[in-house]
Amino acid sequence: MAPLTSRVLTAAAIGITGAGLALAVVDRDGAAALTCLAAVFAVGCGLVLVRREPSSAVAPALAWSSAGASTVMLVEVLARSSYDPSPHPFAELARPIWVGIWPVNVAGVLVLLLVFPDGRLPGRRWAVLPGIFACGTVAMVATGWGAREVGDRVVGGPSGSWVTVVGVLGLLAIGSSLVLAVASVVLRYRSGDAVRREQIRWLMLAAVLTVTCLLAGWVALAVGAPLPMAFTPFLVGVVVLLPAAVGVAIVRHDLFDVDRVLSATAAWVLTLIGSSAVFAAVVLVTGRMVGESTGLAPTTAAFITALTLLPLQRYLAIATGRLVDHDRFVAVAEVERFAADVQAGERTPEEVEEVLRLAQRDPGLRLVLARPDGTWVDIRGCEVDPPAAIAVRAHGAVIARIELGRDSARARRRIAELARAGWVPIEVSRLRLELREALAEAEAGQVRLAEATAAERKRLERDLHDGVQPRLVATGMRLRSLQLRLGSTDSVEVDTAVDELEATIAELRRLAHGIRPSRLDDGLGAALASLRAQAPVPVQVRIGELPELDDLRALTAYFVASEGVANALKHANAARIEVYAQASDGRLVIEVRDDGIGGIPPLGLTGLRDRVQYLHGELQVTSPAGTGSIIRAVL
Amino acid sequence: MRIVVAEDSVLFREGLVRLLTDLGHRVVAAVGDATSLLADVAETAPELAIVDIRMPPDHDSDGARAAVAIRDSAHAPGVVLLSQHIELRHCMELIGTPGFGYLLKDRVLHLNQFDEALRRVAAGGVALDPEVVQALVRSQQANALRGLTERENEVLELVAQGHSNTAIGAELGLSERTVETHMRSIFGKLGLLDDGATHRRVRAVVTYLESAGSARGT
Numbered sequence: 040m041a042p043l044t045s046r047v048l049t050a051a052a053i054g055i056t057g058a059g060l061a062l063a064v065v066d067r068d069g070a071a072a073l074t075c076l077a078a079v080f081a082v083g084c085g086l087v088l089v090r091r092e093p094s095s096a097v098a099p100a101l102a103w104s105s106a107g108a109s110t111v112m113l114v115e116v117l118a119r120s121s122y123d124p125s126p127h128p129f130a131e132l133a134r135p136i137w138v139g140i141w142p143v144n145v146a147g148v149l150v151l152l153l154v155f156p157d158g159r160l161p162g163r164r165w166a167v168l169p170g171i172f173a174c175g176t177v178a179m180v181a182t183g184w185g186a187r188e189v190g191d192r193v194v195g196g197p198s199g200s201w202v203t204v205v206g207v208l209g210l211l212a213i214g215s216s217l218v219l220a221v222a223s224v225v226l227r228y229r230s231g232d233a234v235r236r237e238q239i240r241w242l243m244l245a246a247v248l249t250v251t252c253l254l255a256g257w258v259a260l261a262v263g264a265p266l267p268m269a270f271t272p273f274l275v276g277v278v279v280l281l282p283a284a285v286g287v288a289i290v291r292h293d294l295f296d297v298d299r300v301l302s303a304t305a306a307w308v309l310t311l312i313g314s315s316a317v318f319a320a321v322v323l324v325t326g327r328m329v330g331e332s333t334g335l336a337p338t339t340a341a342f343i344t345a346l347t348l349l350p351l352q353r354y355l356a357i358a359t360g361r362l363v364d365h366d367r368f369v370a371v372a373e374v375e376r377f378a379a380d381v382q383a384g385e386r387t388p389e390e391v392e393e394v395l396r397l398a399q400r401d402p403g404l405r406l407v408l409a410r411p412d413g414t415w416v417d418i419r420g421c422e423v424d425p426p427a428a429i430a431v432r433a434h435g436a437v438i439a440r441i442e443l444g445r446d447s448a449r450a451r452r453r454i455a456e457l458a459r460a461g462w463v464p465i466e467v468s469r470l471r472l473e474l475r476e477a478l479a480e481a482e483a484g485q486v487r488l489a490e491a492t493a494a495e496r497k498r499l500e501r502d503l504h505d506g507v508q509p510r511l512v513a514t515g516m517r518l519r520s521l522q523l524r525l526g527s528t529d530s531v532e533v534d535t536a537v538d539e540l541e542a543t544i545a546e547l548r549r550l551a552h553g554i555r556p557s558r559l560d561d562g563l564g565a566a567l568a569s570l571r572a573q574a575p576v577p578v579q580v581r582i583g584e585l586p587e588l589d590d591l592r593a594l595t596a597y598f599v600a601s602e603g604v605a606n607a608l609k610h611a612n613a614a615r616i617e618v619y620a621q622a623s624d625g626r627l628v629i630e631v632r633d634d635g636i637g638g639i640p641p642l643g644l645t646g647l648r649d650r651v652q653y654l655h656g657e658l659q660v661t662s663p664a665g666t667g668s669i670i671r672a673v674l
Numbered sequence: 675m676r677i678v679v680a681e682d683s684v685l686f687r688e689g690l691v692r693l694l695t696d697l698g699h700r701v702v703a704a705v706g707d708a709t710s711l712l713a714d715v716a717e718t719a720p721e722l723a724i725v726d727i728r729m730p731p732d733h734d735s736d737g738a739r740a741a742v743a744i745r746d747s748a749h750a751p752g753v754v755l756l757s758q759h760i761e762l763r764h765c766m767e768l769i770g771t772p773g774f775g776y777l778l779k780d781r782v783l784h785l786n787q788f789d790e791a792l793r794r795v796a797a798g799g800v801a802l803d804p805e806v807v808q809a810l811v812r813s814q815q816a817n818a819l820r821g822l823t824e825r826e827n828e829v830l831e832l833v834a835q836g837h838s839n840t841a842i843g844a845e846l847g848l849s850e851r852t853v854e855t856h857m858r859s860i861f862g863k864l865g866l867l868d869d870g871a872t873h874r875r876v877r878a879v880v881t882y883l884e885s886a887g888s889a890r891g892t
Contacts, residue, residue: 504758505728508779509686515783516689523696523785537783544780548759557759565762 040096040158048099049082049089052106056082059113062127066120071112074274081105081282095158097151101285104147105278114140118187138193139183142176142213148277152220152246155285156238161223168223172216178209221246237449238288245284249276251308306356313351318344367453370398374460381464388464388471392418395441398457403444408469409437410476420472431458431465439465482655486591489653493591496555503551508544515540556597563593567618570604576614578604583621592674595650596620596629599658602647603631603670611635611668626656627674638664647672675796678718679704680711680737681726681756690724690782697789708736715744720751722796727757727765738764745774752795756782760806770880775801775836794836800879801836821863829856834879 056078063071085102092098117133120126149172153160160166182205186196196202224246228239252273259269321340329335360368377394380386392406407415407426415425428442429451441458443450458465515537522533551557558566564582571578588596600618607613613635620629639662651658651672662668677699681687684706691701703714707730715723723744727737738761741753745768754775755765768774775795781803782788791801822830825846832842839853846853861874864881 505683508758509683512779512782513683513685513689515780516686516693519783519785520689520692520696541780541783551759557761560761561763 040094040099042093045089045093045096045099049085049102052082052085052099052102052109055106055113056109059109059116062113062116066116068116070271071116074112074278075109077275077278078105078109080279084282084285092158096154097156097158097285100147100151100154101282102147104151104281104285107143107145107147108274108278110143111140122187134187135185136180137183138186138188138196139180140176142172142179144274144277145213145217146172146176148249148281149217149220151281151285152224152242155224155227155242156235156288161227165219165223168216168219171212175209175212175216178205178212182206182209241284241288242281245276245281247308248280249273252276303356306352306359309355309359310348310352313355314344314348317347317351366400367456370400370453370457371460373398374457378461378463381467388468389418391461391464391468394464395454395457395461399443399450399454401444401450404454405442405444406465407440407442408465408472409439411473415440416472418468418472420476429454429458431462433462433466438462438469485653486655489595489650490591493555493594496594497590500551500555500557503547503554504557508547511540511544511547555594556601559590559593559597563588563596563620566593566597567600567620570601570618574604574608574616576608576616578616578618580618581620583619585620586622586625586627588627592627592654595654595656596627596672596674598650599629599647599670599672600631602644606639606644606670607631607633607635607668610639611637613667623673628671629674630669630671632667632669634667636664637662637666637668639668639670644670675699675722675792676702676718676720677792678702678711678714678720678723678751680706680708680723680729680740682706682729683726686726686779693782693785694724697785699792707731708740711740712743715749715751716747719749722752722754722792724754724756724792727755727761735761735764741765741768741774745771752798754792754795754801760803762806769802769806770800770834770882772798772800776806777801777803778805790841791836794838799836800834802834804835807831807834822860826856826860826863829853830860830878830882833857833875834882 056075060072060075060079062068063075081104082102085098088095088101089098114133115137117127117130118137121130121134150169153165153168181197182202183193183196186193188194224239224242228236228243231239252275253270256269256273260266318340321343322336325336325339357368374394377386377391381388381391392404395406396402396404405426405428406418407423407428408418410416415423417423426440426442428440430437431439431441439458441454443454518533518537518540522530522537525533556566556569558569563585567580567582571580600620604616604618607616611633613633615634617632618630619632620627622628639660644658644660647670648658651674654674656672656674659671660668661671677694679687679690679694679701681690681704687704687706691704694701702718702720705711705714709731711723711725711729723741725737725741725744727735729736729740737755741755742765744751744753750773752773752775753768754777756777756779758779760778762769765776769776773795775791777788777791781791795801828846829842832845837845839850839857842848843850843853848856857875857878860878864878
């Protein structure tokens with residue numbers, strides 16, 4: 040549509056609405072004023088749209104969807120005034136068409152349905168529809184020519200057999216063109232892309248509401264409600280809801296969660312219709328059976344309807360959810376199923392990120408978990424920057440954040456819903472991560488402690504050897520120097536003193552050895568070989584290829600061997616001891632065997648076991664009574 | 675005897691220098707680190723160097739490495755390594771070779787034995803601390819030594835420590851002739867031909883220590 044045409048039509052809608060409003064105010068006609076006032080909203084939306092997309096037919100259609108109602112009101116006000124002593128200008132023009140003009144109410148809606156949301160007709164052939172509708176309108180005007188409303192009744196107007204025929208034909212034309220317009224929306228929806236569908240959903244929501252109001256109005260009219268009360272909700276729907284929905288859909292198509300509103304509304308409307316049908320059917324059947332005079336029929340009907348209402352609503356909610364908002368329904372179900380699988384122990388909670396990616400259809404989605412210290416980690420536990428993304432909460436605290444690869448307001452709402460469905464696996468994987476980290480930290484702490492102890496032992500040993508011992512020897516040397524200058528009597532004294540010193544030095548060396556055998560400086564092999572020298576029974580030491588060992592591992596291996604040998608000597612009454620060390624797959628295997636009485640409890644040697652476990656090693660004790668023991672450590 | 679002393683502990687160094695002087699030696703240089711030691715040995719050409727095994731600059735086995743360098747040098751004076759405890763890295767190749775001794779520091783207090791060991795090494799002999807010999811020998815009795823009797827093993831152990839036949843005799847309560855008989859038997863069993871007593875002794879010691887050291891694990 041040419042921007043000029045579009046602008047002119049929109050301007051005309053503004054003019055009509057303005058005129059209607061002015062006249063209604065002058066005549067103190069509240070209903071008309073309200074209608075025109077409400078139309079201002081839609082016309083405003085049209086104005087916004089025409090500035091945004093001047094070449095689109097949606098803007099004038101939108102403006103006219105409620106300016107139509109203003110037009111009908113304007114005609115009514117003018118026509119009414121023609122019967123007054125001082126009629127408004129143009130009142131005579133409006134007078135004959137007063138009663139028949141009503142289809143103009145929905146003319147804008149019809150066009151809107153046809154051209155929404157891209158401003159073009161779905162195809163050339165659809166151009167016929169407005170024509171048919173116009174014919175219907177002309178027929179209505181013709182059959183109501185010159186008639187007037189008095190109270191709630193229509194008086195005057197043409198008479199004759201043609202009136203009925205033309206009236207029915209006109210109504211058919213109007214009805215069928217409206218139905219076809221709705222069909223065009225369905226066609227568009229089915230062939231449209233995601234955004235298009237989104238926009239059309241808004242229109243569908245408003246249309247469902249409006250049509251419901253229209254139906255309700257007819258029903259109300261049938262039961263004898265006054266005309267204004269019957270059609271005011273419909274009018275409000277046409278004048279306010281429809282334009283609002285369309286305007287929002289186009290300008291910002293996903294402002295609110297239209298999917299849920301739509302599906303919930305549809306479900307309730309269907310439930311309403313369904314339960315009404317149930318009620319009517321039961322009344323009909325019971326009435327036939329027991330007679331209409333008793334109050335039994337409505338009571339039974341009410342009872343059965345009440346019984347069926349909730350299950351029906353639940354079923355319809357699921358069904359319409361699946362139908363109207365299939366994507367969301369499937370996605371939430373996927374996440375819920377995953378959460379259930381996790382609870383059943385069939386899947387691990389750490390898969391949650393992948394599951395969310397699939398459900399959200401967003402491979403770029405990233406789940407980041409909160410750590411207690413305020414930092415953030417990904418699902419594998421690597422530290423990451425805190426993303427400015429959707430927060431997942433549990434018990435009021437943020438437990439995770441989700442960053443979207445494809446971000447939009449709708450995607451945010453969707454993921455928030457999925458996160459609600461999947462918060463348990465998220466929280467569990469976060470807690471598991473925390474637990475793993477705490478465990479690793481504790482283990483690292485143990486290793487650090489063991490390493491520090493080993494370093495401290497080495498320092499102590501060095502201090503004894505390099506600090507204390509030389510001083511003692513130096514003192515001994517001074518004594519010897521002194522001795523050379525002394526007589527023989529004192530010389531004996533000095534000998535005693537030096538012997539004492541030597542004993543002290545030997546004791547010191549033994550002490551230092553217990554802290555850390557200095558032969559470890561020459562390698563584990565040398566240290567193990569030195570075990571032989573200290574044992575009263577034959578100790579066979581066999582040493583194969585050894586892996587690279589740090590100080591802590593060498594010390595631990597040495598302690599395994601020396602404690603093993605000591606144990607064999609002290610408790611096992613062994614006659615032969617074998618010590619064996621060998622590399623295996625980069626680890627060190629150290630074994631002490633004896634031929635003693637055995638019987639070491641399997642969990643004995645606790646100190647040794649702790650030392651080995653600090654290094655993530657294993658200690659096995661095989662010690663059946665009577666056949667010797669094997670102590671085996673893998674480091 | 676002209677001696678160079680290298681020891682980083684001042685107390686010990688001073689004590690040692692004094693003791694050596696008292697024993698009638700001349701300490702031509704007393705230093706505290708391995709670098710100065712090498713320089714002074716080259717400059718003063720002593721008959722013997724007494725070297726602490728752990729010294730600056732690295733406080734690791736600097737003394738041992740210096741000992742190897744000194745033994746490899748042209749002048750090649752005898753070297754006696756002193757250590758607080760047995761630590762054989764970097765000097766394994768010297769053990770049992772002529773002109774090298776390895777003693778624990780507290781042996782210094784036995785003046786006569788210490789002096790004797792110094793003289794032996796300066797004269798191209800061997801002096802090994804009994805603890806060193808034990809550490810090496812208590813290993814598996816290797817093939818070469820399998821044929822020796824217990825007494826012959828005892829004698830050889832003392833030889834390895836660097837003792838003379840007289841001293842061994844005194845130690846084991848044997849006459850010097852008996853010791854000599856044992857020695858001949860040992861030489862025979864180890865297949866060492868007579869090419870001068872000192873060399874045969876040394877080679878016997880080397881065989882002893884090498885076969886003993888098969889499980890020394892360094």
